[in-house]
Amino acid sequence: MHPLLFSAISIQGRILKNRLTMAPLYLGYAGEGGSVSEMLLAHYQLMARSGVALVMVENATVSHPDGSGSHRTLRADTDDHLDGLKQLARAIQQEGALAGLQINHAGRFAHATDQPLAPSAVKTFDRMPRALEEEEIARIVDRYAQAAQRAQAAGFDVVELHGGTGYLLAQFLSPRTNRRTDGYGGALANRERFALEVVSRVKTAVGDYPVGYRFLADEWMPDGWHLDESLPFARRLADAGIAYISVMGGTYESFGLPEVVRKSAQPGYMLDLAAAVRAEVKIPVIAAGRLGSAAVAESAIAEGKADLIGLARGLWTDPLWPQKVREGREAEIIHCTPDCGDACTRMVMKGRPAYCVQWPAEKIKEWKAKFV
Ligand SMILES: Cc1cc2nc3c(=O)[nH]c(=O)nc-3n(C[C@H](O)[C@H](O)[C@H](O)COP(=O)(O)O)c2cc1C
Numbered sequence: 001m002h003p004l005l006f007s008a009i010s011i012q013g014r015i016l017k018n019r020l021t022m023a024p025l026y027l028g029y030a031g032e033g034g035s036v037s038e039m040l041l042a043h044y045q046l047m048a049r050s051g052v053a054l055v056m057v058e059n060a061t062v063s064h065p066d067g068s069g070s071h072r073t074l075r076a077d078t079d080d081h082l083d084g085l086k087q088l089a090r091a092i093q094q095e096g097a098l099a100g101l102q103i104n105h106a107g108r109f110a111h112a113t114d115q116p117l118a119p120s121a122v123k124t125f126d127r128m129p130r131a132l133e134e135e136e137i138a139r140i141v142d143r144y145a146q147a148a149q150r151a152q153a154a155g156f157d158v159v160e161l162h163g164g165t166g167y168l169l170a171q172f173l174s175p176r177t178n179r180r181t182d183g184y185g186g187a188l189a190n191r192e193r194f195a196l197e198v199v200s201r202v203k204t205a206v207g208d209y210p211v212g213y214r215f216l217a218d219e220w221m222p223d224g225w226h227l228d229e230s231l232p233f234a235r236r237l238a239d240a241g242i243a244y245i246s247v248m249g250g251t252y253e254s255f256g257l258p259e260v261v262r263k264s265a266q267p268g269y270m271l272d273l274a275a276a277v278r279a280e281v282k283i284p285v286i287a288a289g290r291l292g293s294a295a296v297a298e299s300a301i302a303e304g305k306a307d308l309i310g311l312a313r314g315l316w317t318d319p320l321w322p323q324k325v326r327e328g329r330e331a332e333i334i335h336c337t338p339d340c341g342d343a344c345t346r347m348v349m350k351g352r353p354a355y356c357v358q359w360p361a362e363k364i365k366e367w368k369a370k371f372v
Pocket residue numbers: 023024025026027058059102162164165214248288289290291310311312313314344345348
């Protein structure tokens with residue numbers, strides 16, 4: 001059953017035992033202040049025990065508070081958090097998976113600060129960010145490099161730069177949010193300068209160590225960042241030595257648009273984006289987005305649309321997904337479905353740790369008793 005899903009692949013010398021990865025999923029499980037909590041450790045242990053080859057830990061901030069999405073955003077910005085990160089990497093690896101740490105600067109979507117920073121002062125919902133000065137940009141580039149070194153020192157097998165969801169890397173790339181008139185704005189060559197500086201500085205800092213990239217292929221906004229610019233950028237990332245590209249579409253500003261809500265409810269809704277990127281680069285490509293049907297996931301690999309599958313909500317809803325697929329028990333999978341109206345997203349947006357409303361009642365009861 002599904003031989004490609006369970007075949008090994010190597011990414012810059014790291015052997016992944018199959019094509020299944022956990023895509024990053026922020027669920028508000030870190031402690032207040034961004035520490036590695038018991039809830040976070042238990043969660044990632046379970047995700048690693050599922051049998052996926054690689055577990056990518058959700059966005060850890062490179063700079064606090066200006067880079068942190070919330071007060072529960074995991075922190076990779078100081079050595080004070082190194083011991084916790086070591087524990088987290090070890091917990092995942094002990095369950096037989098490779099461990100990755102995604103690092104991020106939230107820019108205009110930073111909610112741990114009253115004064116968000118961004119490439120330009122472009123209002124986002126009801127908040128007006130302040131445009132970054134050039135020396136602040138240089139400082140943030142350094143912060144990415146330091147956080148990547150911390151991921152390496154903590155024992156993670158790979159570090160991933162979060163270029164998706166409309167966070168700072170994407171904010172520099174998009175003509176909607178980058179209105180700068182200096183060397184970081186204007187033509188694509190200028191808008192991609194920040195991201196390429198981050199990649200270069202991070203790679204120099206970590207040496208022979210895989211650096212992946214969560215990639216925004218299309219912002220799904222009329223005046224935004226689209227494939228015409230993102231595909232040339234993907235080639236530049238591959239040329240710069242990025243180990244793999246993990247493809248996604250949409251940002252906080254487009255996720256709620258009616259056509260995006262409709263599209264995002266479909267199985268494999270970001271597969272076309274992954275396929276477009278994969279046709280451009282020779283490095284492995286991860287596809288995500290409602291890939292809960294093993295047949296859809298297997299054919300994505302068979303048809304050359306992706307090399308690896310990213311399961312985020314689906315794996316969280318049913319951590320036995322890989323096992324059930326492997327054993328031909330797919331009918332027993334508890335699926336993440338759009339019917340709940342993105343209950344998990346709504347919980348984390350309210351600053352609460354999330355549980356999945358599809359979990360069996362007994363599991364929800366146990367989870368609440370233990371963690372809430
Ligand atoms: C609540 C929530 C939190 C997320 N957090 C992250 C994150 O921290 N980093 C990231 O790159 N993507 C994040 N994503 C996007 C997922 O990785 C994934 O691309 C998306 O959920 C589609 O895949 P799925 O259908 O398997 O969940 C998040 C998605 C949701 C719903």
